[in-house]
Amino acid sequence: MDHAADAQRTDLMTITRHALNEQGRHPESRGDFTILLSHIVLGCKFVASAVNKAGLAKLIGLAGETNVQGEEQKKLDVLSNEVFVKALVSSGRTCVLVSEENEAAIFVDAPLRGKYCVCFDPLDGSSNIDCGVSIGTIFGIYMIKDKDNATLEDVLQPGTNMIAAGYCMYGSSCTLVLSTGNGVNGFTLDPSLGEFILTHPNIKVCDTAYSNTVVSTIYSLICNKRLAYFYHICASWLCRYQTKGRSTR
Known part of the structure; x- marks a missing residue:
């Protein structure tokens, strides 16, 4: 019996465990980013499930509206946007949300206001849904200096100020690639566990x-x-x- 192989299969590095390990590298951290990331992951799981059921749930049809880029919004676009907005706001760690599907930025009300700004495209490539091609969620996270006086200027920061970025690709498998400034790692959603498992550590070009x-x-x-x-x-x-x-x- 290959005990080493068995240990590898049971000692799974989930994305939550990975985030907690990264949090341990910063003793001053209070866990706010880990909580925010867990809500983003939840949104990705929800959208992954909706994409898989899109045909049955009749979510592929057009919703009759257009986004800020002038593209016709699919029903799945609208659903994904609502899911991520609600997930991010309910985390209590965001201050400003910028979505491709909304013309204006969303400023979170005081009771749930945090110190992070999240820029995201809830479902990029949605016009490819009927082709069976990969679609995905893209996100970037910035920190805001003064959450009580946040403005659009806080969003217009250079990429070097970004504290985390990633994308989640939906298809035959669901893969989430994340960087928090300490390398790039890829996680694959295990449907039986409902968890993103580290499958592509330390991705490099x-x-x-x-x-x-x-x-x-x-x-x-x-x-x-x-x-x-x-x-x-x-x-x-x-x-x-x-x-x-x-x-x-």
Whole structure:
């Protein structure tokens, strides 16, 4: 019997356990960020479940509204936005919420006001739902200096001030990738446990990258006049196609 393998299967590093370990690196911490993260994780679990049931629950149809980017909102867009707004507000740790689905920022009322600002897209790529392609949630977290006098200026901070960022991708599996400034880690949702388990620790970009996309190949051969002309024709066609409100997917 492989006892080492059994130990590895039972000694699971959940995202909550990981957050608590990171919290231990900062003795002055009161656990506010860990609580906020747990509410974000809860929102991701809810949306993951809704995405899996989208066809049965008839959540794929359009809701008849448009978001701030001028895109038609899907029912799943609206649901995801409501889920994350409520989850973040109820955490009692947020002050300002900025969602792609809302034209204006949301300022949390005093009783539940915290010291964090969360910028997020509750469901990016929702127009791909009917194609069965991956969609996901994107979020970034900033800290606000004065929670009692928060303004939009507190949101307009450089990326270097971000204390955490991540995304959750929904598909055949649900993967949450998170960075709190100490490396990047990937967690996969185990449906049987209902927990995100660390499956991709310490993700890094390779020193040498290889590109195999069609666009990069065309650019690499752009010196060929025939290829350059072909690329120009394709680009012009795509531009005309998109101006008619159609998708190139």
